[in-house]
Each structure stands twice: as structure tokens, then as C-alpha cells.
Amino acid sequence: MAKSKVKTAFFCQSCGSQYPKWVGKCTSCSEWNTIVEEVVSKPQPNDVKSTFNINRTSKPQQIENIEISDIPRIKLPGTELNRVLGGGLVPGSLILFGGDPGIGKSTLMLQMSLRLKGSKTLYVTGEESEQQIKMRADRIGNKNPDCFILTETSTQNIFHHIKELQPDVLVIDSIQTLHTEVIDSSPGSISQVRETTSELMRYAKETSTPVFLIGHITKDGNIAGPKILEHMVDVVLQFEGDRNHIYRLLRSIKNRFGSTNELGIYEMHGAGLREVDNPSEILISNKEEQLSGTAVAGTMEGNRPLLVEIQALVSSAAYGTPQRSTTGFDSRRLNMLLAVLEKRCGFKLGAKDVFLNVAGGLKVNDPSVDLAVISAVLSSGEDMPISSNTCFSAEVGLSGEIRPISRIDQRIAEAEKLGFEKIYISKYNKKGITAANHKIEIVFVSKVEEVFRGLFG
């Protein structure tokens, strides 16, 4: 009998499902040709896995007797990252940080390492050379003797250096470049990603060191590697934005230590990422001249009120089929709103091209922008500008009714803060307004026609 038989299994590279035999189609995610054979375990003479001694003696406790102490959190430099993490970095947490290539993941992590004074950070990279990192650090322009760079991809070697250095925070750029000796398959394969992550998780939990894992994103926007990764980690952060614009949004998709509603906004400029404290002010272009086709919407991104400018262009269709094109807004939703305008309010848009754009490269999903979209389309269609001190915050229903939205007080307060003088909201939001002393003029409307009359007479 063969003494050491290498064990293999078949994994779907898209969802991570395991099969005993090769199949053409993954039955769990329905993808074709994604099943690849990988070595699962190589017989090991010594237990390479237990890099850290597991010496914990935990026993069952009555839930009543468990004392809650405030989780001590490491305060990171800047406010945005702290807020998105739920008030700071929790020791021993494993954070997966995903985003499109070139969006600025490495920049944000390096910037954090450079600005985290007094805590030793180890930035492990398998993607760039030390010189490249140094050049980037010079661009960012912070000096920190506690920031260490290691170019290494084998987890065993990384753990060896970690034992010597004893860092307070560990950053891995990226999880897809790591490999462990325990498994034979190539870096980036499902079983490597899963195994290296679980090794790092063991390290994080046993030494209470927070670990950031940068993760690549696949074409369809998921973090590459099995979904299981997202289950293993404590926090999943996502960095998004349009690479042609300077704004970047940092969101948490999962957070075991805080809410997932928080949002961080950054601006990419020549010397790294800068936090944006007053996003609304930047997203609204303060044009002197009033142009038709723009309307400002009071939306919410997570817990933050945000005013965004919606731009519409309505013109006679040059070709037979009218074009409908949107940037940053759901095109099906635009079609629905146009149908409402056509059917309920009698605006003839059937033979017109309609283009819609959310300024600043943002994507908005909040239905409260509906009214601003409709107003921008009307304004462009009629070629009459909307006064620049007016904004809108309401959803529009299929029968042309103006529907109420949540957290109206916060949106009104944000509009007021930015000097708007008039806000159109749903009549059904009247009850929801608790703050009595809004200085801004609030116009309550219940139908699209009322808005049209209010704006254009």
C-alpha cells in the first residue's frame, strides 16, 4: 500500500464548492468549466499548521454570567476608517478589504500604516517590490519608524518574521498572492486562499492582532475566492468609486463589531487619499449661471445625509429609437419614472432621447432621488432652470404620487446647512418632521403636477 497518497479534490473556482469528481457544470452556482482539481493536503511529518500554540481552556458559561466589557479598540488615524469599522479597530479582528484593481486599496492601507504612530505595523506585500512601496510612501509623505514592509508570499515565512517583529497591526496585500506549504495548489486557487486565510485567522485570534486582508474582486464585483472567505472574517470592507473620478466610497458589507450603515468618503489626489468631511459641498457644483436640467437631491448614504446633483438632458431623438442612458442611476428606474411622466402627467417623452447623470461619479440607489430625477428631466424638457437654492427629497410611485421617505429630518438639516432655501418633500412626511425650527421653506407635495406647477408656474 502506498504510504503517502496525495489527496486531491475538485473545487469550483467561482463559488468554492467541492466535488469528489470532475464535472462540467457547478451545481451550486451553475457556472460552466470552473471545476479545477486541487491538492487538499500533503501528508505532513510535523504539524506545520500549529504555528501558534493553542493553549486555550475555554469552558461553557451561562450567558447570564458573561460580563460585557467595552471592546478596547485601536484608534486609527483619521475619522473615516474608524467610523466605518464601528468606532476603531478591534484587537484580533480579521478584516477583508476588497475593491476593483487600481481603486486605491494598497494606498489606503499603506497610508494607514504610515500614519498609525506608536503601533508597529507590518505591511506584507506579494504584489509590489519594496522600492515601489517606498516610492508610494514618499508620495503619501508620512514618515513612520514603526512601519515595516515585507515582500513575501509564503505564510510560513511570514509567520516566522511576525514572531520576531511582533507587530501590533498586520496588513496582507493581497490574500490571493499568499501560499502555504500545507497545500500544493497554486497561489490564488480556492484551497490556497481558504487555507491561508484560516492560518491568518488563527494568528489573529490567538495573538489578538488585527489583520487586514486585501482581496481582489472578480468581474462581477465579488471578492475573488470562495464566499466562505466572507463568512470567516469579522469585517468585510469594500472600496468603490469610478476610477475616472476622484471620489472613493468605503463601505462595510459585514461588521461583527458595528453597523454596516456607515460610509467613508475619500478623495484620491496626488499625495494619497484625503478624507472628505463635507461631501455634499463638493458634490454640488456651485454654478453662477443657472442651467436647465439640473436638480439637487437629498439622499442618504448609509447613515450620512448627502446632497447630490442630478443632471438630465432631454433632446429630440436623432434616430428612430430614442436613447435612454444613465450614469450612476438605475436605468430601469429612469424608464419607470419617464413612463410615469408620460402616462400620469401627460409629458410627451416617447420620441426624446433622455440622458441622466449623477454628478461626481457617485452611484445612488436611494429612491429619494426620484423627485430630483423627475424635476431635472422636466427642467431640461421645458428648458427652464430650477432655482439653485431648491432641492428635492421624495420617492415617486407608479401613479405619480409623491411618497414619503425615511429620516427626513436629517435630510432637511443637511439641505439647510448647505444654504438651500426650499425643499420639496412628500406631504406624507409631515408627521415625521420632529425638529420644529427648520428655517428652510418646506414645500409639501403629493403629486408630480404640483411640483411642476410649483417650479415652472
Ligand code: TYD
Ligand atoms: P492602488 O492603491 O495601487 O490600487 P489597488 O491597490 O486598489 O489596486 O492605487 C492605484 C491608483 O491610485 C493609481 O492608479 C494611481 C493612484 N494614486 C494617486 O492618484 N495618488 C497617489 O498618491 C497614489 C499613491 C496613487
Ligand code: MG
Ligand atoms: Mg494594490
